[in-house]
Amino acid sequence: MASVVGTFTVDPRSRAAKRRARGEGATGWAFVSPSVVLILGLGVVPVVWSLLLSFQVNDLVSPSQWVGLANYQALVKDPAFGSAVAHTLIYTALYVPLSVVAGLAIAIALDRKIALIGLYRTLVFVPFVVSAAAQGVLFSFVLDPEFGVANSLLLKVGLPAQGFFSDPGQALYLLVAISLWSGTGFCVIVYLAGLQGVSTDLVEAARIDGAGRWGVLRHVTLPALTPVTIFLLLFQTINALQVFDLVFVTTKGGPLGSTTVIVYFIWEKAFKTFTAGYSAAAAYTLAVALLVIGVALQLYRKRVAGR
Amino acid sequence: MSQHARNLSRRDVLRAAAAVAAVGTVGACGKNDDEGADPNGVVTLDLWHGQVDLGKAAIDSLIAAFNQSHPKIKVVGGGGGVTADSMLQKVTAGLAAGSYPDIAYIFGSDLASLTKSPKVADLTGQLKVDGYWPAVKDAVSVKGKVRAAPALLDSLCVVYNKKLFAAAGVAPPAAGWTWDDFVATSKQLTDPAKGVFGTGWPGVGDEDTVWRIWPMIWDLGGDVVSGDGKKAGFDAVGTKALETLDRLRTDKSLYVDPKPGSEQLYQVFLGGRMGMVATGPWQLPELKDAGLDYGVVPLPSYSGKPITISGPDTWTIFDNGKAKVKAATEFVSWLADPAQDLQWDIKGGSLPITKATAEMPEWKKHSAATHGLDVFVTALDTAKVRPTISTYPQISQHVGEAIAAVLLGKQSPADALKQAVDQCNQVLAVPS
Numbered sequence: 001m002a003s004v005v006g007t008f009t010v011d012p013r014s015r016a017a018k019r020r021a022r023g024e025g026a027t028g029w030a031f032v033s034p035s036v037v038l039i040l041g042l043g044v045v046p047v048v049w050s051l052l053l054s055f056q057v058n059d060l061v062s063p064s065q066w067v068g069l070a071n072y073q074a075l076v077k078d079p080a081f082g083s084a085v086a087h088t089l090i091y092t093a094l095y096v097p098l099s100v101v102a103g104l105a106i107a108i109a110l111d112r113k114i115a116l117i118g119l120y121r122t123l124v125f126v127p128f129v130v131s132a133a134a135q136g137v138l139f140s141f142v143l144d145p146e147f148g149v150a151n152s153l154l155l156k157v158g159l160p161a162q163g164f165f166s167d168p169g170q171a172l173y174l175l176v177a178i179s180l181w182s183g184t185g186f187c188v189i190v191y192l193a194g195l196q197g198v199s200t201d202l203v204e205a206a207r208i209d210g211a212g213r214w215g216v217l218r219h220v221t222l223p224a225l226t227p228v229t230i231f232l233l234l235f236q237t238i239n240a241l242q243v244f245d246l247v248f249v250t251t252k253g254g255p256l257g258s259t260t261v262i263v264y265f266i267w268e269k270a271f272k273t274f275t276a277g278y279s280a281a282a283a284y285t286l287a288v289a290l291l292v293i294g295v296a297l298q299l300y301r302k303r304v305a306g307r
Numbered sequence: 308m309s310q311h312a313r314n315l316s317r318r319d320v321l322r323a324a325a326a327v328a329a330v331g332t333v334g335a336c337g338k339n340d341d342e343g344a345d346p347n348g349v350v351t352l353d354l355w356h357g358q359v360d361l362g363k364a365a366i367d368s369l370i371a372a373f374n375q376s377h378p379k380i381k382v383v384g385g386g387g388g389v390t391a392d393s394m395l396q397k398v399t400a401g402l403a404a405g406s407y408p409d410i411a412y413i414f415g416s417d418l419a420s421l422t423k424s425p426k427v428a429d430l431t432g433q434l435k436v437d438g439y440w441p442a443v444k445d446a447v448s449v450k451g452k453v454r455a456a457p458a459l460l461d462s463l464c465v466v467y468n469k470k471l472f473a474a475a476g477v478a479p480p481a482a483g484w485t486w487d488d489f490v491a492t493s494k495q496l497t498d499p500a501k502g503v504f505g506t507g508w509p510g511v512g513d514e515d516t517v518w519r520i521w522p523m524i525w526d527l528g529g530d531v532v533s534g535d536g537k538k539a540g541f542d543a544v545g546t547k548a549l550e551t552l553d554r555l556r557t558d559k560s561l562y563v564d565p566k567p568g569s570e571q572l573y574q575v576f577l578g579g580r581m582g583m584v585a586t587g588p589w590q591l592p593e594l595k596d597a598g599l600d601y602g603v604v605p606l607p608s609y610s611g612k613p614i615t616i617s618g619p620d621t622w623t624i625f626d627n628g629k630a631k632v633k634a635a636t637e638f639v640s641w642l643a644d645p646a647q648d649l650q651w652d653i654k655g656g657s658l659p660i661t662k663a664t665a666e667m668p669e670w671k672k673h674s675a676a677t678h679g680l681d682v683f684v685t686a687l688d689t690a691k692v693r694p695t696i697s698t699y700p701q702i703s704q705h706v707g708e709a710i711a712a713v714l715l716g717k718q719s720p721a722d723a724l725k726q727a728v729d730q731c732n733q734v735l736a737v738p739s
Contacts, residue, residue: 060403061424140566146502147575166510166565166715252567254511255715256708271396273701274420276403 054280060270064277071281081282083257084265087172091261092240094176095183100232102180103187104225108217110188111195121192128185136249139178140165165251168258175246175259183239187232194228195221226304234297238290262286350380350634355387355411357394358655361592365654369647373638380634387411391620392568395421402426402625409635412458413623415446416514420697421623422454428624428632430454434640438661446619446692454695455621456639459657461587462617462686463519465489465607466679469600471496471503471582480583480604482613486523486551489583489607490558496582497560505560506583507576508552509569510714512707514700519585520710521693522616523548526608531694531702532735539702539731542724547609549713549720556716563714587618588683589656595677603679605686617690649673658684698734705730 029036054071058064075081110121127135142149143164151161165171198221206220222229244263247253253260253268260268262282270279344350356366370384387408389397395417401407402424413421421427430453436444443457465480472479477495480488493505509515521531527547530540541548555561562581564572576584577597585606594601606615622639626632641647645664652659653673659665665684674680693699709727712718718726 059420059423060399061421061426144571145565146562163715164565166563168715168717250566252511252513254711255565256512256712256717271399273704274399 050280050283053277054284056277057275058277058280059274060276061274067277071278072285074278075281075285080257080260081262081265084260084262087259088241088243088261090172091176091179091243092237094173095179095240096233096236098176099180099183099187099236100229102184103232104191104229106184106188107191107195108221111192121188124188125185127182128189130182132182132245133249135178135182136246139174140250143174166255168254168256171251171255171259175243175250178246178250179240179243183236187236190228190232191225194225198224227301230297230301230304234294237293241286241290241293344630348379350630352380352382352410352631352635352638353408354382354384354638355389355394355398355408356384357387357389357391357412359390362655365651368654369642369651372647373641377637377641380638382638398625407625407627409625409627409631410639411623411625413455413621414514415619415621415695416518416693416699416703418447418455418621418623419449419695420700422449423697426626427454428626428635430456430624430636433636434643438643438663440617440660440662440687440690442617442687442690442692443619443660446617446695447621449695455623456636456643457619457660458622458642459620459655460617460660460687461589461619461658462683462690463522463585463587463606463615464679464682464686465583465604466576466586466590466594467583467602467604468576468579468581469602470579475582479602480607482605483611484604484607485611486607486609490551490554490560493555493560493582494558497558499559502580504562504575504581505558506555506585507562507564507572507581508555508710508714509572510563510565510711511567512704512711513567514703514707515569516710516714517703517707518616518618518693520548520552520706521691522606522614523551523609525616525691526610526612526614531699532696532731536694536696537735539728539735541706542728545709545724545728546720549709549724552710553713553720556714561714588658588680591677591680592656601679603682605682613686613689615686615690617687617692619692658687698737701734702731705734 053064055066055068056064057067057071106124110117110124130138143151145151145161145163145166148164150164154161163170164174202220202224203216206216211219242263243261244267247259247261247264248267251259253264263286266279266282266286269282270276354370356363358366367384370382374381387394387397391412391414394412395414398407398411398413398421407426430447432453434453434456436447436453439447439457440460443460447453447455447457467480469479475496475498477492480492489506496505497503508519524530524541524544527544529542529544532538533540552561556563562572562575564575572581572584573586573590573593575581576586577593577599579599605613608614622642624632624635624639642651643660645659645661645667648660648664649667649669651657652664652670659670664670674684705727709718709723712723713720
């Protein structure tokens, strides 16, 4: 019955349109399906899998066992994770503000028309292009306590030789310094681009109103650069919280665990002691922290933009 | 009904994609259930050997010879794309993903934790273990079962630079020397003005830092774990071993390698800036290349009796079906036959895996031509291996931290040891 009713009520033209629409929908899905499969396979599935992993005792080789929140509870009590978090926070708290402020300062210094400016800009950016692995190897040579260039220079100017990566009190700060050497270049480039967008009319108007260099910077340039600054803060924070490659190449978390950052801790737990579930719990903790920071900065940006 | 015909909704597509992904995953897990032979009866074996340079050349020529003489088996030595150092990580990831090799080169210290996987083949009764050196047999046995074939054998001895000894006017060491002699010699050899160190030790706290201390512990009557396996076995004697390192440190005669991998330690020695270094036979080809005038003596001890450690690496076989396991077993047994063992040893820098190989005239000729090699072979008679227990990597980590703390002067030997013992006891208290 229903089909008879249907046949009578439906206008043939709209049926054709529907069929066409259906054909288009299928074609559309056919076109996007490779990327859907990629995103599902390489993005969503691993994310869900590692969430499940974080509720299990799993050494990746033998059958796993469901333990609920036990991994997270153990994580809270683990002094090694506590110090990994502390090291990561110290690293982030130093690296992010220093790289952004230095990036701004250098960008302002390079935002002028002088001879060879292209060369200067390139030179500032070059360290950023060097891979973290290469940086690590390079600085391991320079900073070698016995045979490195750095200590021989120190001795020449009469300063005592330093332990560098062998000294638990210095290693983390050296990592910050190396990251600044390379990471500042990125901030410079982004700020340089941002500076091109600062309205010259506004700057001129401020000058006419009697603002000095500092006044223009404080009241015109910086506010105009706020979106860029927030982007850089977010980007650099995420980068800093995820630092791993440099640590892996230079210190492997040592000496005496003084440079064990969160991601290195995750790697160590998954692939050295084979407690993959525990490692996944640590990874999820980091991911949630990153999410919170990201959302908070987004909200702040919206508020600033809405003002 | 026809007006209910729907467009393909987004949800449908997601469902379909999820189903495809799920089938893919299950499919990946479920593969390899077949017998592993192709229609012509040829079994293809995937070998991850992790070798580079000389070792790669040696294994490649052996694989070619095997494929030639065994038409029903085809070994593919792809190497797995990693060096031996990262093999454990690569294989573990492979096991988790359900796609793993048939044979992989696994360090002896990693074997026990890997055997927790049901995919590691049990080779009990399949290999001629009685022909191996006792240390080798121990190294491939886990819980009384043979779980791998020996791949590379070494022993730890002291290599010294004759030129530096002559320059410092120190008599070369001889077998039967003690750690006190070692410390004193090291101090005499040290010359800060010329940047010369008496000896060196890897300082990052990894397994290379740790394994060198076990012969000292064994000599003092301790062990890695106690007899019942429930406690650390070095609580009573570990302090003394660490004190020896501490004396080297306070004498400033010890070069502590700050970098992972210990490459630099050997570079310093090869560069003629270190008097003595504890190392394995794999170092001899490089010493020869560097043209260094060197001598080899057994490791010192406290008791004066010879004792050392051997850290054999293994060929571990993974279960990809019965036919593949059988073929893989045939391949690794063939590798251990004296004819092949000899080639691998001479080209790849290993010691003979079986005593039979060590008796061969070709080996004796090679040994005579390579200065000091006989000392490493003789040391095998008194070599022990680390226990094949799955908790060893964690014990190694804690002991490594203790040694690094002493080498860097951050903790006294007694404090560092106490902390390591407590941590190891905690690890061992968990049933495994």
